[in-house]
Amino acid sequence: MKEPEERELELLIGPQHPASGHMRLIARIDGDIVTELKPDIGYVHRSVEKIAETKKFLQIIPLVERPSLPDTTANNLAYVMALEKLLGIEPPPRAKYLRVLLAEITRIHSHLYGLGIHGVMIGSSTAYMWCFGDREPFLQLAQELTGARLTYSYIIPGGVRRDMPSGFPERVEKALRYMEGRMKDYFDLYFNNPVTRARLEGVGVLKREDAIRLGAVGPNLRASGVPYDVRKAEPYAAYPEVEFDVITEKEGDSFARVMVRVKEIGESIKIIRQVLKRIPEGPILHESYEKLIPPKLREQYKSTGVVKFPSLFANLKAPEGEAVARVEGGRGEVVFHIISDGKTSPYRLRMVTPSFRNVILFEHLTKGARVADIPAIYGSLDYFPPEADR
């Protein structure tokens, strides 16, 4: 019998939704073993950086939110923080607490989204249904606070758009207690399930030094034992005033990445409780911007807690200069770098998202893995193609 000329096969996975969103994985396989895998990205590239140069500063808020749909607060906040540095403005204390409140509500539902998608990728449709079901109370809380389920555009230069509605803390507490109660079920059915463990433990191990070298971010980095969290490294908003732990795991495998997300939900619950306890009274928009609101609308803002944009906001000019801001989103660090030439649009806007930082891990973690482990590794990275492509 003649020897086959080549032992390796090329396997194309995607780009029609291999799992979560559009991307293609080009794998070379030898039998059941992956010898090389390259992510082919860009299918959902939407030129955010280019479009930003033609939009006014305020219009860019919804623009930068859209690519990271399950985790919009991080982009909203990081962008506005960079803009505020250029403007030289600080939000009032109450607005800082409200920013943290929404950021942590988002972290919880973003983690549940990631865990759910990962669940269905390794064949547990129950985990998927549960996570997506339990995301709902948090989406509803966010909607009550901001008016939208996902695309909040809640954080604006100098503050936030709306104050908490009455009775909101009680409804938040109800959702938090519900989530805490649910955690036991998750462990019984899913995390401690021998099938889940067998699919994830020891699979896709990211060593500590590789996580650092490759610049991994978020839970993927912390699961390899690196305690880096922007909320601690360069604390922003009200984070200096709340206590929480940076969750790390040692193993660096797919299971460790899942565990970091699960435990971070617990930390977010801790943070939200502190925020609701300590949130100071006061305005939610910087006074110099509040003054720009016409008197009638200002009265309305005072009585309802809902900011009507002063029309001058539309032509907001950022002084000439450069600003960098970073934020710890659900999936990891978001970095915005704005270069302004003093006009109503940025001269250059650089947006680096956690998924774009993590995409390199696909190449690294799949080498030598089994073909069936590709989805287990993919899902454990909580990778979101539109977020990477921007």
Added chain:
Amino acid sequence: MRMDELRQRIEGELKDLGAKIEAKEPNIINIIIQRDNAVEAARRLSSIGFDHVKAVTAVDRGKEFEVIYIVSSYSEDISYFLVKLRISLSHDDLRTPSLVDIWPSALYQEHEEHEMMGIYFEGHPRMGKKLLLPESYEGIPPLRKEFKIKTEGIDHEGA
């Protein structure tokens, strides 16, 4: 580590490379470096503990282009600080050495700035290949200022 200590340390390390160092913000150090010394500067920054690249921003300023590496560390003692390593390039000669050998975390970002701005990172393994743009795309790198996007609707200025 304190800002002034770190600044002194960096100044000492990069003195002989002709680097211009300034710090206006509490946690950001700007380093302007000639492209011929960029690899050596990166190596020395990496030995101080700056272990990863957070962002690579290329800027089109007409006759001049600039590549800015925003570098930081995962070590707790200096993770608060950001270093901006800035390299100026002339529009006629947009080549600069790739820093992926020192910082593999720059692999995808250098690639993106290559296709979007037309900067050639010498030594980068994927130059000339597409990352985010379609394979069939030809023409001006789209993030250059000379590339105009057509707008519609209320922003539209005549046909």
